Amino acid sequence: MYAFIFGRDKLLGFIELISWLKARSIDYSMINYAEDFSYCIIAVDDAVIDELTTWIAGTVKIVKITCFWHSIESINIEELTAVVNAVINDKINYGINIFVNASRKKREQIYSIIKQKFKQFFNANKCKARLVMPRLKHKLHYLQPKEIITKKLIESKTDFCFFISESVVYAGYTVKLINPEQFKQKDQARTAVSIEAMSPRLAKILINLAGLKQESFMLDPFCGIGTVLVEATLLGINVVGTDINENKINAARQNVKAITSKTVPVIKADATKLAEIQAGLMQNAKFDAIVTEPYLGPLLRHLPSYKQAKLFKQKLEKLYNAFLDQAAKLLKQKAKLVMIVPYFKTKGKKKRIVNINLKFEHFRIYNAIAEYKPDAIPITYNTKTKIGRLIYVLERC
Numbered sequence: 001m002y003a004f005i006f007g008r009d010k011l012l013g014f015i016e017l018i019s020w021l022k023a024r025s026i027d028y029s030m031i032n033y034a035e036d037f038s039y040c041i042i043a044v045d046d047a048v049i050d051e052l053t054t055w056i057a058g059t060v061k062i063v064k065i066t067c068f069w070h071s072i073e074s075i076n077i078e079e080l081t082a083v084v085n086a087v088i089n090d091k092i093n094y095g096i097n098i099f100v101n102a103s104r105k106k107r108e109q110i111y112s113i114i115k116q117k118f119k120q121f122f123n124a125n126k127c128k129a130r131l132v133m134p135r136l137k138h139k140l141h142y143l144q145p146k147e148i149i150t151k152k153l154i155e156s157k158t159d160f161c162f163f164i165s166e167s168v169v170y171a172g173y174t175v176k177l178i179n180p181e182q183f184k185q186k187d188q189a190r191t192a193v194s195i196e197a198m199s200p201r202l203a204k205i206l207i208n209l210a211g212l213k214q215e216s217f218m219l220d221p222f223c224g225i226g227t228v229l230v231e232a233t234l235l236g237i238n239v240v241g242t243d244i245n246e247n248k249i250n251a252a253r254q255n256v257k258a259i260t261s262k263t264v265p266v267i268k269a270d271a272t273k274l275a276e277i278q279a280g281l282m283q284n285a286k287f288d289a290i291v292t293e294p295y296l297g298p299l300l301r302h303l304p305s306y307k308q309a310k311l312f313k314q315k316l317e318k319l320y321n322a323f324l325d326q327a328a329k330l331l332k333q334k335a336k337l338v339m340i341v342p343y344f345k346t347k348g349k350k351k352r353i354v355n356i357n358l359k360f361e362h363f364r365i366y367n368a369i370a371e372y373k374p375d376a377i378p379i380t381y382n383t384k385t386k387i388g389r390l391i392y393v394l395e396r397c
């Protein structure tokens with residue numbers, strides 16, 4: 001049994017994980033998940049974890065669950081450390097992480113009860129273990145990846161995590177960290193840059209939402225400087241990129257080559273006329289998925305007026321619906337189309353939201369998690385660009 005702790009866009013991380021498992025028909029059962037989607041606990045085979053870690057990008061930490069109790073009072077540290085076979089000696093550092101939907105005061109109380117239990121346990125074992133304190137300025141009672149890495153808590157199996165709900169406390173130790181630094185490094189590795197480019201982390205999540213696997217065939221028809229192409233190529237997916245802008249095409253080729261050492265087809269094409277060049281894309285064969293962040297409208301420094309937002313909406317609906325028509329012709333049955341779609345918050349007293357309406361003639365909404373009903377998944381609002389973003393996961397029907 002494992003707990004998965006999700007990063008900034010929690011719901012997105014959760015859906016990514018389930019999409020990855022479903023795409024591979026891997027057996028799992030959902031044991032528990034937090035109301036705010038900050039974590040989920042699932043029963044899944046140990047053998048899956050290593051591969052999963054190389055693919056998913058929305059999870060920050062994976063915890064092996066080894067014990068459970070029915071109340072905080074019955075938490076037994078001896079039982080926990082014995083099952084974990086943790087290294088217990090004078091030199092060890094350890095962490096206490098608690099995940100509970102409660103007020104800060106309540107969390108502090110729970111944290112200090114558990115802290116006391118650890119102290120008693122180490123005293124009884126005549127061991128001067130050192131507790132790594134979470135940086136409470138974030139008002140969180142769990143450690144950040146950097147702290148876990150520098151104190152080597154994964155190696156000593158002593159980053160202890162407690163998932164507390166009303167009737168049960170699950171506990172275990174961290175086995176994997178998805179280090180956020182790796183995405184920063186990749187971001188910096190791009191030799192050609194663009195203000196419109198998405199983050200490598202988001203690109204990887206979109207690829208997983210599309211259920212892509214090694215050797216699948218993927219198209220990014222608004223490829224820009226190639227962020228999705230790079231991430232997919234690194235995962236062993238066959239990619240084709242197209243874009244209307246010659247400079248972007250060159251930049252995409254350059255980035256893919258610089259980061260993956262591979263050359264992939266990047267072709268100049270209008271996404272609303274893709275079927276015309278279908279033969280040139282993949283010798284007429286159809287794709288397993290389209291993953292893309294299309295043109296999202298002009299870059300905004302300020303919130304637009306309602307009138308401006310309506311104009312953006314009209315233009316983008318025309319572009320997207322024409323593209324969706326073409327996309328249907330290039331995809332296999334049941335293939336996924338994962339696409340970012342903007343929405344606009346307007347300025348003025350009467351703050352309104354202007355949404356883009358897509359025509360899904362050849363597609364249906366795909367929900368990897370039956371409990372999640374909305375048509376699209378929101379991405380954290382970026383106040384810098386003033387554009388809201390939603391992710392649509394569609395299935396060709």
Ligand SMILES: C[S@@+](CC[C@H](N)C(=O)[O-])C[C@H]1O[C@@H](n2cnc3c(N)ncnc32)[C@H](O)[C@@H]1O
Binds near residue numbers: 226
């Ligand atoms: C938001 S950017 C994509 C960014 C990309 N995900 C990246 O990380 O670099 C949108 C891209 O769509 C391209 N574009 C705009 N209209 C297009 C069209 N009709 N057909 C194909 N590409 C188009 C632009 O040139 C731009 O590179």
